[in-house]
Amino acid sequence: MNLSTPVANITRVGKVTASKLKRLDIFTIQDLLFYFPWRYDDFSMSTPIAQLQPNTRANVVGTVEMLNNKKSFKRRLNITEALISDDSEMLKVVWFNQPFIARNLQVGDRVSLSGKVDSDHGLTVMTSPIYEKITQQVIHTQGLVPNYHLTSDLSQKQLRFLINQVIDLAQQVEDWLPETIRQEQRLLTLATAIQKIHFPKNQQDIDQAKARLSFDELFLLQLQSQITRQAIIRNKALPIKFLEPKTKELVKSLPFVLTDDQRKTAWEILQDLETDQPMTRLLEGDVGSGKTVVALLALYNTVLNGYQATIMVPTEVLAKQHFNSLNKLLSGFNINLALLTNSQQQTTNQEKITKAELGQQIANGQAQLIIGTHALIQQAVEFKNALHDGYTHSA
Numbered sequence: 001m002n003l004s005t006p007v008a009n010i011t012r013v014g015k016v017t018a019s020k021l022k023r024l025d026i027f028t029i030q031d032l033l034f035y036f037p038w039r040y041d042d043f044s045m046s047t048p049i050a051q052l053q054p055n056t057r058a059n060v061v062g063t064v065e066m067l068n069n070k071k072s073f074k075r076r077l078n079i080t081e082a083l084i085s086d087d088s089e090m091l092k093v094v095w096f097n098q099p100f101i102a103r104n105l106q107v108g109d110r111v112s113l114s115g116k117v118d119s120d121h122g123l124t125v126m127t128s129p130i131y132e133k134i135t136q137q138v139i140h141t142q143g144l145v146p147n148y149h150l151t152s153d154l155s156q157k158q159l160r161f162l163i164n165q166v167i168d169l170a171q172q173v174e175d176w177l178p179e180t181i182r183q184e185q186r187l188l189t190l191a192t193a194i195q196k197i198h199f200p201k202n203q204q205d206i207d208q209a210k211a212r213l214s215f216d217e218l219f220l221l222q223l224q225s226q227i228t229r230q231a232i233i234r235n236k237a238l239p240i241k242f243l244e245p246k247t248k249e250l251v252k253s254l255p256f257v258l259t260d261d262q263r264k265t266a267w268e269i270l271q272d273l274e275t276d277q278p279m280t281r282l283l284e285g286d287v288g289s290g291k292t293v294v295a296l297l298a299l300y301n302t303v304l305n306g307y308q309a310t311i312m313v314p315t316e317v318l319a320k321q322h323f324n325s326l327n328k329l330l331s332g333f334n335i336n337l338a339l340l341t342n343s344q345q346q347t348t349n350q351e352k353i354t355k356a357e358l359g360q361q362i363a364n365g366q367a368q369l370i371i372g373t374h375a376l377i378q379q380a381v382e383f384k385n386a387l388h389d390g391y392t393h394s395a
Contacts, residue, residue: 003030003172010165020154021162029166033173035159036197036213037146040206043114044143050088054119059141060126061134062086064109069102084111092125101131110134114141130157139164144200163198170194177216188212232278240273240305250300250333254293262290266297273298296326303335303368308386311371316341323371330369338362340372340381 001009006028008018026032043059052058062084070079080095080102093113095101105111115129132141139145140157148159175182175190182189188196188208197209247270251258258266265283272279285291295311302309311326313319323339327348330337338358339346345358347367361367365384370376 001029001166001169003028003169005029007032007162010162013162017158020151023151029169032163032166033170033194035148037148039147040200041145041147043141043145048088049084049086049091049124052091052117052124054117056117057115058117060084060086060091060113062091062111064105064107064111065090067102067105067107069099084113089124092120092123093129094125094127096128105133112138112141137164139199144202144206146198167195167198185215187215232280235278236276237278239276240302240307242270242274243301243304246304247297247301250297253332254329258293259290262294266294269294269298270301273301292322292325293329296329299369300335306385308365308367308383309369310376310386312376313373316344316373319371319373320344326369326371336366336368338367338370340370340375342373342375
């Protein structure tokens with residue numbers, strides 16, 4: 001087997017289990033190894049039976065002294081009972097509707113149990129605990145036991161069992177991080193981090209594994225950011241000329257006076273648009289601080305240069321508000337605005353218009369400034385001359 005082997009090929013994984021794993025986006029052994037636990041149960045210390053307290057969870061190691069199955073006629077339950085002893089006391093253990101346990105365990109077996117402790121007429125009892133024979137590798141009831149986010153039809157024990165079968169294949173995972181960086185940052189190899197995150201021996205293993213995996217995540221995010229930045233720098237944008245006289249006419253017509261910050265920010269943006277470098281800017285300000293009118297000046301120049309411009313916002317309510325406010329600010333300037341959301345379509349001259357009719361106006365360039373939600377980037381929406389395909393100025 002290798003990392004690309006389908007999980008269905010793992011021992012004791014049939015079509016049903018493979019289907020359950022598919023719902024977790026686990027298709028291959030590599031997917032299984034990279035499905036990390038979100039917390040751990042600490043069973044690193046076993047408690048003597050004599051020291052068990054009711055209404056607590058504990059880990060116990062002992063010997064099976066008695067084991068039998070019986071039926072509860074009232075509730076029609078299969079009940080498996082066992083007596084477990086250590087050097088201090090006797091523990092009664094009960095499982096419901098798990099008759100196979102009596103076949104898996106035998107009197108004299110050394111077992112590890114983990115579960116909730118109760119009291120029944122003065123006798124210490126564990127009800128439906130997780131159990132393992134000590135003769136086999138113990139991964140469910142001793143040490144730091146991993147817990148995973150699962151669907152209701154897949155158990156923690158099942159997933160741990162499957163991961164344990166293939167954990168050695170983590171050595172096949174290629175470590176993309178150079179050794180010099182690993183040594184400088186004192187990081188584990190990726191293979192070792194995967195093994196320790198699933199089956200740690202102690203808290204230090206968990207901390208070291210998380211440090212390596214967290215470093216990878218942050219490093220890749222930074223790398224992607226740099227790649228995107230370099231791609232933007234390499235691309236060229238079509239310059240949008242700053243038509244100062246007409247822009248000043250719009251500014252004079254506004255029902256308010258621009259602040260110094262608004263003038264400075266608008267000027268910088270308009271200067272950026274005149275270059276052949278794509279603009280990437282974050283315009284930050286409090287609610288009502290005047291960000292929209294700054295963006296409007298850039299959008300207005302884009303339209304004056306013969307291109308279509310768009311504003312995309314997260315909600316239909318906000319899109320409608322922008323459409324109404326910009327419609328008022330641009331009245332008298334012969335700019336045809338359009339509103340496009342999943343449920344609303346409108347233009348400067350037509351309050352009621354079908355989505356098909358508006359789509360045609362966008363496609364033929366009649367709609368010059370389009371405000372909308374993510375409906376703007378649907379495949380069905382075609383622009384006549386919006387700047388796109390890597391030649392986009394974002395205003």
